[in-house]
Amino acid sequence: MRDIATLAASTPGAEPKEGALAVPASGLLAALEALKKQGGFLLLDISAVDRPATKGEDGSVTTAGFFEVSYRLLDFKQDSKEMLTVRVLLDHETPTLPTAMGIWKAADVLEREVWDLMGIEFTGRGKMERILTRDDFEGHPLRKDFVPPKRDRFPEVSWGKKAAEGGQ
């Protein structure tokens, strides 16, 4: 039986927090590699949650905004009901993580999705391509401050009037 406390003790830089292994961004790869070495884990999911800054009544920032990135590992060596979660907190200014592609190849598409929808950068894996939105899409739609682009599929044209005047 592997529980979070023993896993945290054997994983560098990790500490148990709210049912997950909390690691700093700099120690993520080392933690994932240590877990992979123990064997029995499959990278199931990477997801990110946007937590914008909260402001007091006078408009001053009371807590700075951050991103919560969770790596879900499926532990197939034991019959635990929950997945193992490895969690990293990133600030809003430069949300950057190292790629986990060298550890699990599944990280490739999952990281592309997180970057596409939430704008978390992954270093060490070359140019990032959009995966779910179209290639010329701007912004990251799952961020809370995302403003949907104006619908420009039917740009205004003036040929109707010209035709009425007998022109082209």
Next chain:
Amino acid sequence: MGDYVAEDDRIETQEFILNLGPQHPSTHGVYRARLVMDGETVISAENKVGYLHRGMEKIAEGITYAQFTPYTTRFDYVSGALQPWAFCLAMERLGGTVVPERAEYLRVIIGEFQRIASHLVMLGSMVLDFSAITPWTYVFNAREDILDLLEATTGSRLLVNYMVNGGVNNDLPEGWVPKAEAALDSMLKRLDDFDRMVSGNEIFLGRTKGIAPVSAEEAIDYGVTGANLRASGFKFDLRKDSPYSVYDRFDFDVPTLPTGDSFDRYLIRILEIRESVRILRQALKTLPAGEIRAKVPKVFKPAAGEAYSAIESARGIMGYQVVSDGSAKPWRVHVRSPSFCNIGIIPAKAPGLSLQDFIAFIASLDFVLGDIDR
């Protein structure tokens, strides 16, 4: 006359790019593969997805929990009834709701019928990709009976919004259980016919045996789950290994196959249908009486927190991360869809396949584009 000898040894073949899809019957949806071809041989393949992206996760942030439940059936529309299950599990964990026993059984019954229907579609459409039209009519006939059963209980045939927070929507109509048992018998008969027609067919074997074998290590590396993982010889099924709902009460096996080639990925579906039938027969026999839905507030406002739930959907492990901020709308819903990771294996396995083997390969992976693109 001797053999033809090229006069000039500088003659070379030229590589070209072939876009397979997005509008192509064998891609089973708006999936596009960008293939670099040398004649008939695939040199490299690249997945291009996103044509069906509807921004579901963003939609979820703007509506209430109950309003989002029907949306979940639109992810994997081939197994619609199974889809809200993971979302309901997450909501029930957030709200601490205990689902009544009868509702759990009804979820298993409808869910397993839906799994059978989904696997039947896979079998039929895979042989259809080999231009075998007759076997397809057998499995779709069998599926039709199941869809009638779903319709009688839930009101819809494809996008079945049956599972809701705290239980299920409606109870079985009178006389449903004997009809369901009869449908299982006739379905098995048609499946046997299909099995005899296809599984030993020499052309079918020639086109699937040994094509794109995936080892268990590779499958785990790429995050392949579900029947595709079990076809590679790895025994893992959430229903057995981490039982949710009442799956721990039923006696069933988790079939595996050794090689993980296209044929094994096809055959595993037939074996899984037979196991689903075993579960269904037990569930129909032991269906308890009682409530079908727990008491949940009309406006569901869970305390701030996070829940992650995973189920074994027809295509693999479907996971939901639901984050609440204490209001009536979810703060964030993230969906881990099985097909999205399953197709990650395509670029690794495609090089060296001929184009027709590539078609057989992607058909055997059984992905659904609504599930990938969300």
